[in-house]
Amino acid sequence: MADLFDIDQSARISELSTLIKKYQDSYYNGEGEISDAEFDKLWDELKSLDPNNPVLKRVGADSGNFAKIRHIMPMGSQEKAANPEQFLAWAKNHAYDEYLVEYKLDGASLELQYVHGELVRAVTRGDGTIGDDITANARKMQGVQAAIFDSEHKKIDFTGGIRGEVIMSHTVHEKFYSDKANCRNAANGLMKRKDGSGSENLCLMTYDALATEGESPFSDEEGKISWLKSMGFKTSPLKICKSAEDVISYRAEVMEERKSLDYDIDGLVIKERRIDLADASRARPDRQIAFKFSLEEAVSVLREVEWSESGATYTPVAIFDEVQLNGTTVQRASLANPDTMRSLGVKIGSRVVVVKRGEIIPKIESVLPEEEGQKTSAIFFPSTCAVCGTALRDEGSRLFCPNKNCEKRVLHQLQKWVGVVDIRDFGDTLLRSLFKNKEVTSISDIYSLTTESLVPYFLNEESIESQKDSLGAKKVYESIQNHRRMALAVFIAGFDIEGMGETMVQKLIDAGFTTLEKLLSASEEEIAAVYGFAEITAKIFVEGLAENAEEMRSLVANGIIQIEEIGGGALSGKSFCFTGELRTMKRADAEAMVKKAGGSCKSSVTKDLSYLVTNDTESGSSKNVKAAKFGIPIINEEEFLRLVNGS
Numbered sequence: 243m244a245d246l247f248d249i250d251q252s253a254r255i256s257e258l259s260t261l262i263k264k265y266q267d268s269y270y271n272g273e274g275e276i277s278d279a280e281f282d283k284l285w286d287e288l289k290s291l292d293p294n295n296p297v298l299k300r301v302g303a304d305s306g307n308f309a310k311i312r313h314i315m316p317m318g319s320q321e322k323a324a325n326p327e328q329f330l331a332w333a334k335n336h337a338y339d340e341y342l343v344e345y346k347l348d349g350a351s352l353e354l355q356y357v358h359g360e361l362v363r364a365v366t367r368g369d370g371t372i373g374d375d376i377t378a379n380a381r382k383m384q385g386v387q388a389a390i391f392d393s394e395h396k397k398i399d400f401t402g403g404i405r406g407e408v409i410m411s412h413t414v415h416e417k418f419y420s421d422k423a424n425c426r427n428a429a430n431g432l433m434k435r436k437d438g439s440g441s442e443n444l445c446l447m448t449y450d451a452l453a454t455e456g457e458s459p460f461s462d463e464e465g466k467i468s469w470l471k472s473m474g475f476k477t478s479p480l481k482i483c484k485s486a487e488d489v490i491s492y493r494a495e496v497m498e499e500r501k502s503l504d505y506d507i508d509g510l511v512i513k514e515r516r517i518d519l520a521d522a523s524r525a526r527p528d529r530q531i532a533f534k535f536s537l538e539e540a541v542s543v544l545r546e547v548e549w550s551e552s553g554a555t556y557t558p559v560a561i562f563d564e565v566q567l568n569g570t571t572v573q574r575a576s577l578a579n580p581d582t583m584r585s586l587g588v589k590i591g592s593r594v595v596v597v598k599r600g601e602i603i604p605k606i607e608s609v610l611p612e613e614e615g616q617k618t619s620a621i622f623f624p625s626t627c628a629v630c631g632t633a634l635r636d637e638g639s640r641l642f643c644p645n646k647n648c649e650k651r652v653l654h655q656l657q658k659w660v661g662v663v664d665i666r667d668f669g670d671t672l673l674r675s676l677f678k679n680k681e682v683t684s685i686s687d688i689y690s691l692t693t694e695s696l697v698p699y700f701l702n703e704e705s706i707e708s709q710k711d712s713l714g715a716k717k718v719y720e721s722i723q724n725h726r727r728m729a730l731a732v733f734i735a736g737f738d739i740e741g742m743g744e745t746m747v748q749k750l751i752d753a754g755f756t757t758l759e760k761l762l763s764a765s766e767e768e769i770a771a772v773y774g775f776a777e778i779t780a781k782i783f784v785e786g787l788a789e790n791a792e793e794m795r796s797l798v799a800n801g802i803i804q805i806e807e808i809g810g811g812a813l814s815g816k817s818f819c820f821t822g823e824l825r826t827m828k829r830a831d832a833e834a835m836v837k838k839a840g841g842s843c844k845s846s847v848t849k850d851l852s853y854l855v856t857n858d859t860e861s862g863s864s865k866n867v868k869a870a871k872f873g874i875p876i877i878n879e880e881e882f883l884r885l886v887n888g889s
Contacts, residue, residue: 254862258288259297286324308374308434311365313353314403315452318370318525320511322532326490329512329533333486336529338514341489342463345478345496346532347447348506349409350430352380354446356404359390359397366434370525379438383408385446385476398473401455406448406475408433411504414443425506448475449511452519462515478507493533494595494610498541509534540565540572541610544592547577547621553654553738554642556624556634558583560594560606567598575604581638583621591618639778640740646789652684653677658738659685663728664830667721672699685736685793689726689802693719727804729837730758737794739786741779748842749774756808758798762791811840812888816852819844821865824879825857835886847874855882 262284288295323329333341351367364380366373380386385406390398410425410432418440422428432440448470453459460469467480483489493510500507513530521529542562550557558577565572575596577583586609588594593610612618626633627643629650634641643651656677660668668688676682681695696715705712731747753772755761764787769780787794797803808814818836820829820843832855833843844851847868854869854876869876877885 255288255292255295258284258291259295262288262297308366308376310368310372311355311363311375312372313365313368313370314355314454315353315405315450316370316523316525317351317353317367317373317405318527320530320532321526321528322509322534324534324536325538326493329490329531330486332531333489336514336531339484340515341483341486342513342515343481343483343489343492344449344467344511344513345507346509346511346534347407347409347449347478348426348508349407349447350426350433352376352406352408352433352446354380354386354404354406355402356390357401359400361386361388374434376433379433379435379441380446382438382441383433383444383446384442385448387474390473393472398459399456400453400459402451402453404448404470404475405450406446408444408446409505410444412506413504418443445476445505447505448477461517463513463517464515466517489533491608491610493535494541494608497535497539497595498593498610500535507535538568538598539607540567540596542594542596544588544590544594544606546590549624549641551628551650553658553740554644554648554651555740556641556643558621558641560588562594562596565596567596567604572596572598572604575606577606579639580623580636580641584638588621589618590621591616640782642740655738656682656685656688659688659736662732662736662744663725664834665721665725667717672696672718675699686797686802688722689797691719691722726802727806729806730756730761730808731842732837733758733794733803733805734761734787737786737790739790740782742783742786745845746774746779751808752842758794758805762787762794806838806840808840811838812886813839813841816841816885817844817850818842818853818855818882819847819851819865820855821863822856822858822861824855826879832882839886847872853877853882853885855879 285298289298321332323332353365353373354361355363355365361377361381363375364377364386366376368374381388390400392398408429410419410429412425415422415425415428419428419432422431429444432444435441449467451460451466451470460466464480464482467477471477481492483492489510489512496507496510510533511530512533518527518529521527542565544560544562546561548559548561550559557579560575560577562573562575577586577588586606588606588609592612593616594606595608595610596604597607598604623636623641624634627645627648627650630643630645630648632643632645632648635644645651653674656673657670660670660673665688673682676691676699682688682691693712693715696718697712700712700714701710731744731751734747735742735744750761750764750769750772755764764784766777766780766784769775769783770777775783798805813836816836818833818841820832824832836843841852847854847865849872851869851872851874854865854874855878856863856866856876857878859866859876859878866876
């Protein structure tokens with residue numbers, strides 16, 4: 243398996259290298275084929291697989307249409323952080339007294355070369371060392387100074403380089419170049435036209451300068467920006483932050499503000515105050531970083547909070563102005579619980595950062611400081627259960643109805659039991675009807691149903707009078723009877739204790755709580771000591787067990803439910819993860835076979851997994867790759883069935 247993994251990995255590295263070179267060349271020649279975010283994903287993947295790959299040190303390519311000129315200032319690529327976690331990791335090793343923060347302009351790099359204050363050359367990025375001479379085109383651009391003068395219109399004796407980003411405004415793009423995919427692509431194409439047409443519609447915004455003769459006119463990064471502005475060059479805003487956390491907050495503010503800018507930015511550039519020429523000369527400077535904006539984050543305004551009711555629990559859900567996350571439109575996000583809301587300090591009208599980093603369900607990550615004139619109001623908390631009228635209990639980690647006999651709670655538990663135990667023929671409509679008629683008000687009642695008691699829910703009066711058989715009633719009855727024997731984890735999970743699915747209960751079983759009585763007699767401290775549990779989870783679980791203990795014991799003692807003995811079966815102690823399509827059975831059936839044979843099932847590949855089951859064992863899927871990395875056997879359906887049968 244290790245050899246297969248190596249082959250697959252090598253093939254992917256080769257593919258990524260080819261793609262990155264292709265997209266780099268198209269980007270630097272003004273015909274970018276993919277977005278920066280898509281390019282960054284390819285770059286990050288290659289970096290994780292092969293950190294020393296030569297492609298990662300390659301900057302770009304030239305067009306071949308212009309004379310070649312060597313740069314005064316190296317134009318390397320910046321380290322980047324895609325999210326706050328990555329930035330904090332970088333900042334931990336770069337603890338500056340101040341962080342100087344500038345916009346990361348989304349355009350095309352250009353170096354202006356001056357001799358005694360006169361512009362002599364304008365050079366594109368090229369390969370980072372040598373670029374194209376587009377001086378004639380640059381002279382037409384807004385923001386490019388043919389000569390540098392001070393406030394008294396006296397020429398400055400400056401020899402050296404000034405670096406900036408050539409951009410196209412949204413206004414110009416919309417008016418003249420809407421056929422181009424975006425402003426950056428349009429700017430790249432125009433600046434390299436042989437006849438120079440259209441260059442007058444471009445603008446250079448500067449951020450760097452280096453004197454190669456005489457004394458430098460500035461002493462630090464802030465002074466550099468001030469000098470560029472005083473010389474008549476266009477610059478973007480400079481923000482000085484006192485901590486890494488301040489940088490993160492400022493990034494969130496800019497993410498919102500950029501909507502109102504007439505030019506594109508795709509992140510922030512963070513530097514220290516002192517000018518580090520040695521670091522700047524590297525192909526990839528270490529002491530500065532590009533803190534990118536992510537497709538997985540957005541800033542919006544909270545408009546209202548809905549309270550989602552599931553069983554006993556009331557969960558707050560934020561409703562905010564629509565934003566785009568990972569290519570999807572999002573307007574709702576979980577606020578988790580009252581404690582989360584209070585720690586965030588969120589209000590109606592708050593500006594919030596919405597994230598969706600690898601998660602299916604978006605969430606509110608933070609709240610931006612209130613601005614002058616911003617209107618906000620407190621969020622309404624429900625105080626009584628909408629069904630039974632009982633006062634809700636706010637324990638911080640959850641807001642819930644404490645009434646065990648609340649009809650909403652009872653029905654939810656019944657639904658949970660049918661789903662977890664997998665009584666497939668017992669539909670929700672039938673369950674609700676039986677509950678409404680008070681024929682099923684507990685889990686025990688499900689097992690007291692007879693074919694005769696179920697018939698009226700399938701046949702009309704006329705059919706009943708003519709003594710017609712109901713196949714539907716028989717099917718439901720038989721399905722119920724076929725689900726009297728189950729694993730301990732299934733039994734406990736079926737009682738709808740908050741947060742206690744099969745996986746969580748199985749962790750307790752694996753930790754030694756192998757019988758119902760051991761679980762029922764466990765203390766909060768003993769549960770909290772198990773990996774994956776905490777004090778709050780343990781408290782909720784122990785309270786839930788106590789609430790349902792009587793019925794649990796009754797079901798087992800009266801022989802209504804038989805809990806399978808732990809430690810027996812052909813798959814005892816083995817864990818399985820299924821991926822892809824099975825040929826002879828549904829995945830749920832396969833998982834049921836595992837549990838019946840004493841094994842357990844996992845939804846993802848972890849180091850302690852026993853087997854990954856897939857009919858495409860040579861696939862390059864993430865689960866296959868991860869299993870191979872951990873040395874976990876990857877087996878097909880036939881091999882799985884042989885294990886189940888003990889052969």
